[in-house]
Amino acid sequence: MAATSLARCCSRIYYNCKCASSSQNHQTNENRNLVNKRRSSKPVRLILRNRSKKLNDPSLTRALRDFAESGLMEDALHLFDEMNKADVFVWNVMIKGFTTCGLYHEALGFYLRMVLFTGIKADSFTYPFVIKSAAGASSLLEGKTIHATVIKLGFDSDVYVSNSLISFYMKLGCEWDAEKVFDEMPERDIVSWNSMVSGFLAVGDGLRSLALFKEMIKCGFEPDRFSIMSVLGACSRVECLRVGKEIHCYAIRSGIEAGDDVMVLTSVLDMYSRFGEVSYAERVFNGMIIRNVVAWNVMVGCYARNGRVVDAFLCFQKMEKELQPDVITLINLLPACEILEGRTIHGYAARRGFLPHVVLESALIDMYGESGKVKSAKVVFDRMGEKNLVSWNSMIAAYVQNGENYSALELFRELWDKDSSLVPDSTTIASILPAYAESLSLREGRQLHGYIVKARYDVSNTIILNSLVHMYAMCGDLEDARKRFDQVVFKDVVSWNSIIMAYAVHGFGSVSVRLFSEMITSGVSPNKSTFASLLAACSISGMIDEGWQHFNSMKREYGIDPGIEHYVYMLDLIGRTGNLSSATRFIEEMPFVPTARIWGSLLKASRNHNDITVAEFAAEQVLKMEHDNTGCYVLLLNMYSEAGRWDDVNRIKLLMKSQGVSRTTNRSIVETKGRAHVFTNGDRSHVETNKIYQVLDIVLGMIEEEEEGKEEDSYVHCVSKMRPETLLKENSNSYRRHSVRLATCLGLISTETGRTVLVRNNTRICRRCHEFLEKTSKVTRREIIVGDSKIFHHFSNGCCSCGNYW
DNA sequence: TTAGGGTTAG
Numbered sequence: 131m132a133a134t135s136l137a138r139c140c141s142r143i144y145y146n147c148k149c150a151s152s153s154q155n156h157q158t159n160e161n162r163n164l165v166n167k168r169r170s171s172k173p174v175r176l177i178l179r180n181r182s183k184k185l186n187d188p189s190l191t192r193a194l195r196d197f198a199e200s201g202l203m204e205d206a207l208h209l210f211d212e213m214n215k216a217d218v219f220v221w222n223v224m225i226k227g228f229t230t231c232g233l234y235h236e237a238l239g240f241y242l243r244m245v246l247f248t249g250i251k252a253d254s255f256t257y258p259f260v261i262k263s264a265a266g267a268s269s270l271l272e273g274k275t276i277h278a279t280v281i282k283l284g285f286d287s288d289v290y291v292s293n294s295l296i297s298f299y300m301k302l303g304c305e306w307d308a309e310k311v312f313d314e315m316p317e318r319d320i321v322s323w324n325s326m327v328s329g330f331l332a333v334g335d336g337l338r339s340l341a342l343f344k345e346m347i348k349c350g351f352e353p354d355r356f357s358i359m360s361v362l363g364a365c366s367r368v369e370c371l372r373v374g375k376e377i378h379c380y381a382i383r384s385g386i387e388a389g390d391d392v393m394v395l396t397s398v399l400d401m402y403s404r405f406g407e408v409s410y411a412e413r414v415f416n417g418m419i420i421r422n423v424v425a426w427n428v429m430v431g432c433y434a435r436n437g438r439v440v441d442a443f444l445c446f447q448k449m450e451k452e453l454q455p456d457v458i459t460l461i462n463l464l465p466a467c468e469i470l471e472g473r474t475i476h477g478y479a480a481r482r483g484f485l486p487h488v489v490l491e492s493a494l495i496d497m498y499g500e501s502g503k504v505k506s507a508k509v510v511f512d513r514m515g516e517k518n519l520v521s522w523n524s525m526i527a528a529y530v531q532n533g534e535n536y537s538a539l540e541l542f543r544e545l546w547d548k549d550s551s552l553v554p555d556s557t558t559i560a561s562i563l564p565a566y567a568e569s570l571s572l573r574e575g576r577q578l579h580g581y582i583v584k585a586r587y588d589v590s591n592t593i594i595l596n597s598l599v600h601m602y603a604m605c606g607d608l609e610d611a612r613k614r615f616d617q618v619v620f621k622d623v624v625s626w627n628s629i630i631m632a633y634a635v636h637g638f639g640s641v642s643v644r645l646f647s648e649m650i651t652s653g654v655s656p657n658k659s660t661f662a663s664l665l666a667a668c669s670i671s672g673m674i675d676e677g678w679q680h681f682n683s684m685k686r687e688y689g690i691d692p693g694i695e696h697y698v699y700m701l702d703l704i705g706r707t708g709n710l711s712s713a714t715r716f717i718e719e720m721p722f723v724p725t726a727r728i729w730g731s732l733l734k735a736s737r738n739h740n741d742i743t744v745a746e747f748a749a750e751q752v753l754k755m756e757h758d759n760t761g762c763y764v765l766l767l768n769m770y771s772e773a774g775r776w777d778d779v780n781r782i783k784l785l786m787k788s789q790g791v792s793r794t795t796n797r798s799i800v801e802t803k804g805r806a807h808v809f810t811n812g813d814r815s816h817v818e819t820n821k822i823y824q825v826l827d828i829v830l831g832m833i834e835e836e837e838e839g840k841e842e843d844s845y846v847h848c849v850s851k852m853r854p855e856t857l858l859k860e861n862s863n864s865y866r867r868h869s870v871r872l873a874t875c876l877g878l879i880s881t882e883t884g885r886t887v888l889v890r891n892n893t894r895i896c897r898r899c900h901e902f903l904e905k906t907s908k909v910t911r912r913e914i915i916v917g918d919s920k921i922f923h924h925f926s927n928g929c930c931s932c933g934n935y936w
Numbered sequence: 937t938t939a940g941g942g943t944t945a946g
Contacts, residue, residue, distance in 0.1 A: 396943040492946040
């Protein structure tokens with residue numbers, strides 16, 4: 131009796147503690163209210179009045195079980211207090227009741243009080259509930275302590291207990307511990323296998339989930355509805371539609387997929403939705419006899435995630451006629467929203483009382499971020515009462531997406547320094563790494579990589595490694611990018627896309643194409659981004675035949691419709707051939723309205739082939755869409771200037787002035803001995819200016835010597851063909867002091883002989899500097915890598931990887 | 937009379 135009173139007392143303390151700490155836990159609040167409402171119910175008083183005088187009245191136990199099973203834990207507690215002698219069965223009923231209600235701390239409290247104060251021994255029925263509560267409370271320490279007790283008492287051979295432990299470890303992200311439990315089980319049942327299949331999926335390892343499923347079948351286990359639900363998720367994760375369809379067929383043949391099994395059907399629906407198979411999804415949804423809010427949510431989400439905005443909203447309206455949408459409906463609808471619809475959803479959520487809600491608010495931040503409304507995203511972020519790691523990640527990503535790298539880095543540092551339980555995770559790292567890639571600083575990128583290793587992030591994590599591949603490649607270090615790629619154990623489509631793009635922007639298109647073949651051989655299916663990377667590779671490296679071959683295979687072999695981004699790369703490719711009329715026809719015949727990027731591509735081609743007429747036409751189209759496109763004005767200026775059309779030069783200058791457009795200041799950065807040195811054209815602010823200019827003169831002298839004796843100097847030839855006005859302009863020799871040359875010279879004298887010099891430039895390199903860099907690489911016998919605003923040029927022994935087309 | 941695995945969300 132004393133023990134039961136103590137338990138009740140402790141339970142109250144737990145309630146109070148929970149009340150104080152659970153303001154952020156909606157679910158727990160609901161349960162607390164449920165308990166409080168039933169504090170002194172009539173049925174309890176009636177049962178107590180009619181109870182027998184026997185010690186263990188079975189009717190009381192039955193009533194207790196009924197209350198617990200109905201979630202009426204306050205009534206259950208009343209009865210529990212009045213019972214003469216609670217045995218392990220009664221305690222288990224109470225622990226189960228708390229666990230089912232999500233009152234995990236109360237369940238753990240009851241267990242502790244039972245074993246510590248009553249002398250009653252927990253049995254094999256107790257532990258599955260207790261372990262589930264430890265998982266629910268996300269308490270790894272308590273769970274591990276319980277695991278130790280389980281081993282001590284010999285319950286680890288119990289299949290129910292072990293299965294609970296697998297789920298516990300998987301839920302807390304400890305897949306190695308779960309695997310150890312699984313491996314050491316003397317016997318396994320279908321639940322053990324299902325727990326592993328769903329567990330690996332929960333920790334994000336779809337490949338292992340799928341592998342376990344296959345192994346399960348090999349071991350002679352027939353998949354049940356739980357297996358099907360888990361493995362379909364794994365198929366989506368590893369992007370394996372073929373296996374997903376096979377499993378769907380199996381589910382139909384075996385009768386698992388029945389028209390009234392809403393959960394299995396929803397899993398199937400969800401799988402098709404994630405693969406973009408909207409018509410399959412519609413067929414499944416229309417065949418459902420029962421549709422609950424989850425099924426509707428998945429269908430709304432299916433339209434939203436697949437760009438069927440109108441259908442998503444129509445589905446939402448139909449849903450409203452049958453049942454009440456919930457907060458998840460809105461979360462699913464948001465990705466389909468442009469800013470106007472997004473704001474409407476935001477208002478709807480506020481009116482319906484769905485806010486504050488941490489997931490919905492984070493989805494709103496995503497929506498505002500993707501719509502380019504960073505300020506609105508920040509307003510939502512700042513007003514959030516509760517912020518979790520995902521909220522921070524969303525805000526950081528919103529900054530990065532909109533090029534506000536400085537703010538992203540600030541926020542990231544704030545999160546890093548924050549004195550809280552929030553620790554940046556792999557998504558944070560993956561979100562912030564592009565900011566480092568964009569900041570052009572290999573040094574800072576390396577520092578973050580150092581942090582990642584030092585802070586003991588899982589260095590085999592695919593998401594982190596993929597981001598590192600991207601960061602190193604974009605910061606100019608292709609070698610390190612490749613090392614990170616080789617480290618990825620489970621290479622997903624993003625891993626392959628990242629490395630294909632890495633080699634593409636560095637001008638090694640043939641390597642990209644080879645990697646694409648390896649990707650296909652490894653069984654990873656390409657997606658739209660893969661082809662964007664692949665076509666970029668063919669375009670940058672001038673691989674015309676391969677480009678066409680891959681472009682044509684997209685739909686035919688892989689069922690992927692080319693998007694506007696693929697047309698852009700193809701246009702670049704056609705542009706290289708110099709056949710501008712063919713390029714223009716390609717634009718006219720493509721199934722999209724041409725964008726500024728498309729016209730920009732034609733403009734670049736016309737510049738490279740000196741066709742001012744086409745250039746003027748293309749520039750006009752660009753400026754109709756983007757009147758402040760600096761690159762477009764500058765390109766025209768240079769073309770007119772080179773042709774000596776000074777009236778046109780002045781006209782463009784006036785136009786730029788009237789539009790408030792000014793030329794981007796040319797900046798080049800070289801990093802030496804842990805410091806970044808920034809140069810502008812003609813810069814004389816560096817402490818070693820004199821030395822830099824002396825080196826520049828020496829290099830120019832070496833180039834001239836190298837050129838002597840040649841029948842015809844290409845540069846002299848080029849100058850001799852210029853008009854007198856152009857020649858006058860060139861004689862000023864201002865290009866000789868362009869920032870990229872100054873940065874390169876500092877790089878040459880600050881790095882060891884034989885080491886590569888890496889320079890980053892914020893604009894396109896001019897022709898003369900390109901020629902200078904080619905020759906410098908020859909006379910100094912050094913590899914020089916220069917990243918401009920689009921690609922990396924690898925200068926070596928007088929040649930550039932771009933093949934003189936950029 | 938009590939047990940384990942299950943569908944949608946950033």
